Amino acid sequence: MLKGFEHVGMTVSNIDKSLNFYVDLLGLKLTVRRRGQDDSGFEFCFLDAGNGMLEIMGPATGALQAEDVAAGRSGLRHLTFCFDDIDTLYRRLEEAGVELVEAPREAYNRDIVDKVAFCRDPDGILIELCER
Known part of the structure; x- marks a missing residue:
């Protein structure tokens, strides 16, 4: 039986910039911030949005800018x-x-x-x- 929406995960280019936006400006609550357990250098955070969570993951190498989903394309x-x-x-x-x-x-x-x-x-x- 469904209990509710849990979280959405997404990749960000810079964890600190994303935390500034989502936590400092929008008001989500930082609940977890950790580095990956392997040697890849990625970091991840879980942000509480009140009725669901946002997981942000920042690769050590950064990431390219997001692109809008084109008309007629799933996403x-x-x-x-x-x-x-x-x-x-x-x-x-x-x-x-x-x-x-x-x-x-x-x-x-x-x-x-x-x-x-x-x-x-x-x-x-x-x-x-x-x-x-």
């Missing part, structure tokens, strides 16, 4: 996090120099959320900010 399009006030958060992200994609607006799927906005994380992954 993850974005990660969505829910907040009390995305207008205030959006201004904070702007002040921090985060790449902004779309300012807060009324959601198309109003039966689920009220407002949405979009930005990119340090690796170019599209992040949706929503407000219920």
Whole structure:
């Protein structure tokens, strides 16, 4: 029987930059930070998003920027996090120099959320900010 959503894992180019974005700016909680047990030099972290976790893994060699999923191609399009006030958060992200994609607006799927906005994380992954 399903108990719930556990986590999404993704590769990042720089753990510290990603922690700054996800923990310091978005407010996820760092629960685990470790180095791999082999000699590859990778590091991984688990970040608590309240109702699921985000696992970020940084290879010692870094990683290329993410690419958006092309129309007609399978893949993850974005990660969505829910907040009390995305207008205030959006201004904070702007002040921090985060790449902004779309300012807060009324959601198309109003039966689920009220407002949405979009930005990119340090690796170019599209992040949706929503407000219920």
